[in-house]
Amino acid sequence: MAVVAPGRRSSGRRIPRALFAATACALLVAGCGSGGSGAGGTATSAAPALSATDTNPQPLSDVRDGGELRLPLQQWISQWNPYQVDGTYGDSVEIMKMVEPMLFRVDASGVYQPVPEYLESAKLVSTSPQVVDYKLNPKAKWSDGKALSYLDFKAVWQADNGQNPAYDAASNAGYDQIGDVSQGADPTEVRVTFSTPYADWQSLFYPLLPAAGIATPDEFNKGWIERIPITGGAFKLGTTDKTAQTITVVPDPAWWGTRPKLDKFTYRVLSQDAITQAFLNNEIDEASAGRADAYSQLKGDSDAVIRSASPWDDVHISLGSNGPLADQRVRQAIGEALDRQALIKVMNAGVPVQFKELGNHFLMTNQVGYQDNSGPWGAYDLASAKQLLTAAGWQEAGAGQSRTKDGQKLELHFVVGQGSAQSTFDLATATQNMLLQAGIKVDVDRVPDNDLDDKYINTGNFDLATWRNTGSFPPSTAIPYYQEPVGNNVFENYSRLSTPEIDSLLKQAASTLDQAQSLKLYNEADAKIWELGHTIELYQRPGIAAFRKGLANYGESGLADTDYTTVGWQK
Structure with missing residues (x-):
């Protein structure tokens, strides 16, 4: 439900519901970093032009190791389970996509691409009935040490297929069309058989959650309130301070893939008007520019660049x-x-x-x-x-x-x-x-x-x-x-x-x-x-936001997902 910044989310491609109420603009889920030189100045950013994506793409060799990205939130996150009816706030979903397995990542043209750290392959092997075989990366593990397996897929399916109303699922779309989830030829293979065809099968299990965290309705509904019990991504929660209304996300040293560039993402709850001023004060590194008042202030910041794209x-x-x-x-x-x-x-x-x-x-x-x-x-x-x-x-x-x-x-x-x-x-x-x-x-x-x-x-x-x-x-x-x-x-x-x-x-x-x-x-x-x-x-609504100069591989991404391991500050 995001309020603005709330990123995106949904059930299949888990969308976020962006609660426009507290903000009427920009998709601002992750994007703020230290390393900016401060606000003020007289230079003016060029008027944005709509494109598929606008993220300042840079090779990793041109991105510094370390640094912080400071992110605004518009409300405190209580429910972290993105499949639960109260867990659809956009920013929380975006963070969950950082700390939990993303089997696929959508590219700028809206095409699903397998993420190699989790999937070696995912194929439609039959259409009558529809059967999809997933081949998991054997290195992929949860923070409790267990390997990803068909049990995790099965738990997500059973929680979201609507057959047990005790699970307060935000959506059962697609999951209610699955007839069976089983192990394939070995523990790294997962076979999903559909009872009725589902065209958008790649949007399911997005992100994947651990069976150990959602196996019962009580765990599914209450086990993710104010906590993320198990992770399986390149990042994990660092600190949460409800009094200060701040959350940090940090690299997980157990991550088996390429180490993330940033040392820390810091989120702080701010009202929309406060976000604009915080950017101008060099307290955060991204601010929505989709409103006239915000754009008029942010475009004149010499340490800002306005980026814009066409998202859903x-x-x-x-x-x-x-x-x-x-x-x-x-x-x-x-x-x-x-x-x-x-x-x-x-x-x-x-x-x-x-x-x-x-x-x-x-x-x-x-x-x-x-x-x-x-x-x-x-x-x-x-x-x-x-x-x-x-x-x-x-x-x-x-x-x-x-x-x-x-x-x-x-x-x-x-x-x-x-x-x-x-x-x-x-x-x-x-x-x-x-x-x-x-x-x-x-x-x-x-x-x-x-x-x-x-x-x-x-x-x-x-x-x-x-x-x-x-x-x-x-x-x-x-x-x-x-x-x-x-x-x-x-x-x-x-x-x-x-x-x-x-x-x-x-x-x-x-x-x-x-x-x-x-x-x-x-x-x-x-x-x-x-x-x-x-x-x-x-x-x-076009995605229009101001970003601190030098922020690489992050911005207005249109239909695409962000690979947060590549986000950082240019050398």
């Missing part, structure tokens, strides 16, 4: 399902009463890269298969919105007044974190003004940032809220946002809105190995989600 990053307004919003017509009316183009202009003002209106919940504007499915539900039509509300029984009470029904006023609450960027409050205020024209009164409720997820978003205690979903690639990883809740498990569908038809279309899409047909099904489901009045997509 959507900004939207989610609708709740309680009270008046239980009526689909009211939700649809909200969609028609909002002028999305005007809202985008509010967020884009002063930012040098144009925000592209987004009409799809699964695909970005630069992805194959993208089409705008918003139809009438994303088109500004105030007259139609009023008609829907009247049909739903909400009667007009005069200009600037709340509509009424059975003596009740039509009043909703837009929940926003107190530490949110001003642009987020501007978005909420513009939404408030637009909806009042239709007779819907909206109160903008400022709540403590650390309560935003646990007490409001995760519990469905909101009428309107805004956050970012980031890194939801491939499209199956976005399914948890829209699938039907099962009992108390809402997956990542915090609106708690879905239909059997949407569920069916999404399952078919994820099971179709033919890409063209799969994309057709995703687009059909997307049109139904627009009609449902679940989420009002606004725009695809």
Whole structure:
């Protein structure tokens, strides 16, 4: 759920849900380092140009050994398990990808590449049934000394396949299509057999977690709170200081691969406004520049370089399902009463890269298969919105007044974190003004940032809220946002809105190995989600951030994963 910086995450490609509330911008998960020369100066960074990636790629021979990378966080991390429903905060997922096995790493073109420190190979050996064989690197071990094995794959599958509701899994997409996980020819081989085809199989086990840490529901749900019990990556947690709100990540001396360049990553919880100032004060080495106020300050820092790329990053307004919003017509009316183009202009003002209106919940504007499915539900039509509300029984009470029904006023609450960027409050205020024209009164409720997820978003205690979903690639990883809740498990569908038809279309899409047909099904489901009045997509947010000069192999990575072992400072 990241609030900005929150990196990305999802279930398959574990995406993070970037909680846009406390920040309306940049993907800032790791990126800060010491070694900068300080803020200030009169030089101005060049205006950014969108590209696939913008990370200052450098050969390891040109990167110094040692040093620190100082990273901003927007909220304290409590749940570290990225598969657990409360563990979807983007920054925590990104850190978990540093300390746990990443079997694959996505490149700049969105293609999965095996990571040799963990995989010698991974092959689709049969299509009927679908069978995938993984050949593990025999050197790969967990911090408790056990070798990686099929037992770890099996534990992740059993925790996430939805068969045991005691596991509070964020998503079962893909895992519920696996029929068996077993050992192959020897202990280094893993065979995964699917009961129904799953096109995005490479997005599973991302990252891999140890069986010893998730074997029971209690371990899965509670064993990763405020701790990471077992690691298996190039890094491990160094220190966590909840009072000081700091976390460090350091190289693990037991790592069998190439030693990381940096000595330490230091994360510190900061509000969005504090992040900008901290960068200018040379206290951190990365800061979001996706807002006008931030960009205007950061572009003039002589020790900064602005980097920008096109990631999977959507900004939207989610609708709740309680009270008046239980009526689909009211939700649809909200969609028609909002002028999305005007809202985008509010967020884009002063930012040098144009925000592209987004009409799809699964695909970005630069992805194959993208089409705008918003139809009438994303088109500004105030007259139609009023008609829907009247049909739903909400009667007009005069200009600037709340509509009424059975003596009740039509009043909703837009929940926003107190530490949110001003642009987020501007978005909420513009939404408030637009909806009042239709007779819907909206109160903008400022709540403590650390309560935003646990007490409001995760519990469905909101009428309107805004956050970012980031890194939801491939499209199956976005399914948890829209699938039907099962009992108390809402997956990542915090609106708690879905239909059997949407569920069916999404399952078919994820099971179709033919890409063209799969994309057709995703687009059909997307049109139904627009009609449902679940989420009002606004725009695809470019990754725009300021980085300390000299930071190598790190920046705005677009669709690609970061190899944190190569990140460091140029010689």
